[in-house]
Amino acid sequence: MSTxxxxxxxxxxxxxxxxxxxxxxWQVSEPLFTGWEIYxxxxxxxxxxxxxxxxxxxxxxxxxxxxxxxxxxxEPVGNKFTYDGVPGTHQWYDGTAHPWEFKRVWxxxxxxxxxDLVYAGVEDAALxxxxxxxxxxxxxxxxxxxxxxxxxxxxxxxxxxxxxxxDPADAGRMYIAISAAGAFRTxxxxxxxxxxxxxxxxxxxxNPTAEVGHCxxxxxxxxxxxxxxxxxxxxxxMRSDNAGESWxxxxxxxxTDFGFAIDxxxxxxxxxxxxxxxxxxxxxPLEGKLRxxxxxxxxxxxxxxxxxxxQKDCYVNVLRDAMAVDSLDECGVYFGTTGGQVYASADAxxxxxxxxxxxxxxxxxxxxxLA
Amino acid sequence: MSGAMxxxxxxxxxxxxxxxxxxxxxxxxxxxxxxxxxxxDALENSYPMLRxxxxxxxxxxxxxxxxxxxxxxxxxxxxxxxxxxDEVVTGKEPLLIIGAIAGG
Numbered sequence: 001m002s003t004x005x006x007x008x009x010x011x012x013x014x015x016x017x018x019x020x021x022x023x024x025x026w027q028v029s030e031p032l033f034t035g036w037e038i039y040x041x042x043x044x045x046x047x048x049x050x051x052x053x054x055x056x057x058x059x060x061x062x063x064x065x066x067x068x069x070x071x072x073x074x075e076p077v078g079n080k081f082t083y084d085g086v087p088g089t090h091q092w093y094d095g096t097a098h099p100w101e102f103k104r105v106w107x108x109x110x111x112x113x114x115x116d117l118v119y120a121g122v123e124d125a126a127l128x129x130x131x132x133x134x135x136x137x138x139x140x141x142x143x144x145x146x147x148x149x150x151x152x153x154x155x156x157x158x159x160x161x162x163x164x165x166x167d168p169a170d171a172g173r174m175y176i177a178i179s180a181a182g183a184f185r186t187x188x189x190x191x192x193x194x195x196x197x198x199x200x201x202x203x204x205x206x207n208p209t210a211e212v213g214h215c216x217x218x219x220x221x222x223x224x225x226x227x228x229x230x231x232x233x234x235x236x237x238m239r240s241d242n243a244g245e246s247w248x249x250x251x252x253x254x255x256t257d258f259g260f261a262i263d264x265x266x267x268x269x270x271x272x273x274x275x276x277x278x279x280x281x282x283x284x285p286l287e288g289k290l291r292x293x294x295x296x297x298x299x300x301x302x303x304x305x306x307x308x309x310x311q312k313d314c315y316v317n318v319l320r321d322a323m324a325v326d327s328l329d330e331c332g333v334y335f336g337t338t339g340g341q342v343y344a345s346a347d348a349x350x351x352x353x354x355x356x357x358x359x360x361x362x363x364x365x366x367x368x369x370l371a
Numbered sequence: 372m373s374g375a376m377x378x379x380x381x382x383x384x385x386x387x388x389x390x391x392x393x394x395x396x397x398x399x400x401x402x403x404x405x406x407x408x409x410x411x412d413a414l415e416n417s418y419p420m421l422r423x424x425x426x427x428x429x430x431x432x433x434x435x436x437x438x439x440x441x442x443x444x445x446x447x448x449x450x451x452x453x454x455x456x457d458e459v460v461t462g463k464e465p466l467l468i469i470g471a472i473a474g475g
Binding site for chain 1: 384385386387389390420422423424425428429434436437470471
């Protein structure tokens with residue numbers, strides 16, 4: 001019987017939720033790293049018992065924790081993130097030059113093949129790599145060194161590199177996204193980077209179709225179709241069929257196309273999930289109804305999924321890294337809210353139940369499907 | 372030149388105790404003259420996970436929401452190479468590392 005392990009990062013610690021393949025009865029771990037912000041936890045596809053966690057605090061800074069036994073025991077590993085060379089400047093909110101300053105790790109992306117290799121996306125936006133299981137970190141400075149780097153600006157949540165996608169078919173190719181610079185791709189393992197924002201239209205920047213400056217909230221990919229990308233931008237849901245060379249809007253009939261989270265069904269590459277949020281000024285669901293929207297056509301045509309989700313008086317948010325899918329035959333879908341609920345659907349979104357209701361605000365949700 | 376070794380008591384804030392998996396108070400061996408810098412060097416050598424949590428990795432500046440107290444004095448703004456009070460050097464009083472009270 002398979003096991004599903006849901007890794008939940010919150011404002012005040014981490015939690016591991018475990019069930020068998022039926023996904024009906026769940027065990028909730030004791031809180032881990034209590035009182036610390038856990039921006040992200042993720043397991044290594046190459047060694048599922050190896051987990052990484054980004055632990056941070058306004059008082060004590062950044063830690064990276066690693067477990068080699070599926071989350072039972074944890075040890076702090078390397079927490080020194082030093083920008084390569086002279087850091088230089090990016091643009092501040094008011095358009096002035098501002099020095100690059102490390103603040104926190106938003107996202108950890110373990111290698112698909114090597115359990116000692118893991119990438120970290122940080123604020124202020126940069127990509128770091130560890131080849132020794134998180135003990136030491138080096139910047140892949142070609143990204144921040146891109147000609148456009150001095151013009152990148154933070155979004156409201158800071159200038160964070162929040163999305164890292166590894167191409168399972170091409171070890172040299174990866175995608176990242178930065179708020180509010182946009183999406184970038186490397187084809188040579190991180191030495192050189194290319195902005196991939198053609199087709200994005202952002203009316204809140206001086207040139208709405210600029211090469212960079214777009215507030216990309218999240219990007220998702222189906223591992224069997226690595227050239228096809230789906231994006232939840234600040235406003236607009238987008239897709240690319242050519243590895244980000246160009247994008248088309250697929251918001252279609254969504255009631256609002258603002259949002260943060262987006263993910264793809266484990267077995268149906270044209271089935272997508274988003275959680276529409278009212279607006280950039282009001283970060284909660286429309287009409288107080290928490291609705292996941294599913295498209296089975298790769299976008300444009302969307303259906304509301306509401307069974308088991310609150311349909312009145314709900315004013316939570318679902319953050320960018322707080323949705324994930326499992327890979328069981330009937331795909332499970334999971335998301336966490338800023339109200340502390342983690343919802344699960346064992347039938348691809350048709351029906352939802354809360355695994356837990358009262359955690360601290362959920363920052364991230366990842367799922368491991370274990371044999 | 373370093374002088375005689377002293378055993379210095381250090382009281383850590385709660386979250387650093389859990390990080391380092393220690394109790395409220397730890398003891399470190401520090402060569403005289405006993406200063407904040409030397410105490411932190413010894414502390415970080417004994418507990419490497421504390422590197423970067425009390426002072427910046429690169430600049431060695433105290434993190435802004437932390438303070439150093441001892442003998443009912445705030446030593447946070449003293450030079451980190453200034454000698455600590457005799458009561459700390461002799462182990463009668465601890466060096467307190469305090470996290471600011473803030474947040475929710």
